[in-house]
Amino acid sequence: MNTTFPEPEIVTRKGKPVSGIIPIKDYEELLERAEDSADVTWLKRFRKKPRQYRLLEDYLADRKRR
Numbered sequence: 001m002n003t004t005f006p007e008p009e010i011v012t013r014k015g016k017p018v019s020g021i022i023p024i025k026d027y028e029e030l031l032e033r034a035e036d037s038a039d040v041t042w043l044k045r046f047r048k049k050p051r052q053y054r055l056l057e058d059y060l061a062d063r064k065r066r
Contacts, residue, residue, distance in 0.1 A: 026031045
């Protein structure tokens with residue numbers, strides 16, 4: 001069965017919409033966009049925080065001591 005719908009199908013219960021059926025490609029695109037949006041939100045928050053830097057050698061020496 002290889003049926004494609006030109007528009008999403010809406011499933012109703014007692015006359016109220018409860019879910020929708022969309023092609024898998026559309027679902028994957030929506031999921032990717034949601035993940036991208038979450039990444040951008042995290043990056044914006046991260047960039048607002050003050051950052052501290054240290055030399056790699058200092059980090060590695062500190063890590064060896066633990």
